[in-house]
Amino acid sequence: MSLSTEFRAFRIHNDPSGYRGVLETIDTDALTRGEVLVKVAYSSVNYKDALAGTGKGKILRQYPLNGGIDAAGVVVASSDINIKEGDYVLCTGSSLSETLDGGFGEYIRLPSQWTIPLPTGLDLHESMIIGTAGFTAALALLQMEDNRQTPGLGALAVTGASGGVGMLAIDIFTRAGYDVHAISGKADHFDFLRSLGAKECIDRHKLVFNGKPMDSARFGGALDNVGGSMLAGLLPLIAPYGNVAICGNAGGIAFDSTVMPFIIRGVNLLGVATSATPRDIRDRVWQHLAGDWKPAHLDRILTQEVSLEQLPEVFERMLAGNSFGRTIVRIGKV
Template sequence: MFDAILIEKDEDERRVALGQVEFGALDEGDVAVDVAWSTLNYKDALAITGSSPVVRSFPMVPGIDFAGIVTESRHAEYKPGDRVVLNGWGVGEKHWGGLSKRAQVKGDWLVPLPDGISMRQAMAIGTAGYTAMLCVIALEEAGLTPDMGEVVVTGASGGVGSVATTLLAAKGYRVAAVTGRLNEAGYLKDLGAASIVNRAELSDAARPLNKERWAGAVDVAGGMVLANVLSMMKYRGVVAACGLAASMDLPTSVAPFILRGITLRGVDSVMCPKPERIAAWGRLATDLDMRKLESMVAEVPMKDVIETAPRFLKGDVRGRVIVPVSPDLS
């Protein structure tokens, strides 16, 4: 038996609780991992609260991230004792996830944890930080350089936004951090933001084109926020879009694309191919200031995860939330 958060549902009710699960209940997979650290993300909050049908099969262990130590392996790339990290692949949605002391997954979903990153730091980064790195790489691949102008980051006080702000600032980009919580301005400036933008400025109906402001953008919001960002991009600007925290809709026009030649790059972290994952984690090991990462982190014990989840849906979470599952393994 091992501890896990379990979501159950039958015809009459939906239940979420921290309890004991039998080893035999684990999903099939060729690698077994003792989980040291996990995280709490927006998607996990949706799963735990049932606010969105993220989970469609029951019972389910939530947790789209985990870092831990391989205990058994039938996969050629892994052996007992290896440190590994997992992000996405439907884990915590379709397959039992990381808010559990034990996981059993496909080895192809795992990434060897780079030297220089502890398992705790791996989860401080988590899917949010790994997604932020994918966004930065997308901007670079599109040809964006610091001398081209300011880069705007929406949802800057959240997990993706906090890490993106830190990574971009460290590379010499001037970052405009968008937030609806102006009391977080000091926190964002400490991460490297050069200016703070009130989210309200980007919340009204977007004109097809507005005054050019930004050379690049990382957007986690979608909806009207992204529509406004697109309308304010400089000629040949590039936007990396990775989220829908505001809306799945995109009420815009073709004007920014055909009159300013801007690029909209979609960034998916869930099914991202393994070579790109390894590259992103390698960059995080060298590019991310771990002292600034620590300033983003709040720890929540397993027993408090369920009551913490609704705070994400209220927009009341700053930076990253990590969960010590078996921290003595670290």
């Protein structure tokens, strides 16, 4: 690809001058490797982006890099015969803002293996409201259903339900035919969570686990964004052969449990790792997200649309726990 263009990007540095994320002008020749050059229309802001952009989390593995783990836009050049100029594409995770330049720039260069054609049923804007958060929720459900999860086993609990992953999980799981019980410490959000489809809302602060290795089955399965004592408390409440998909650690990386739910009820604990998801699984997830699992309330879940210039203030609010819903970033017109 010989196209060389100057463009704006939120670029993260860590050098003798210190750790910093700044909006600057670079050239497409400076972008990391990839067969596909994309003009970016939208990105999104995830907690991981806030950690990377402020240096409060060890996310990047090389510097400098453009931030942003999500991107959607139009192909302007490609050396892959299967991807054409003018194609609409998206990418989530896939080492963006870790070892590859991310979506917080007007251009991005993507490896073709991680370049997903925008599926029929989604536009670029919708794809970034979903972004990594919705992909995580849908990947969890795919893994659960591949492991025999069905609505007949009972309601799915969603912890951390007021976060981006949690909100999208409520919507996606409901679309897939499940009753969803939302667990959150933010009771003032319960009416909103019900509007997304939650059948029941449970105040995390009032949820008391009895500490026994086994308890009466309450949920058919769960998506846990929290970890720690929440995960330990959920496991004894899962119905026989139900699944608990774990995708977060807001409550801690360690949990104290027993083998009893696993060997008596056949409960399964499934890890959800979105960044390195194999391509064939990515394609399955995005087909669901554009079709039978497409969230019905994206307009509600999107609560903020910002520019590249506004990213630092968005990061600070997010890390302070003052964000709500999904934030997407307007990058450029395509």
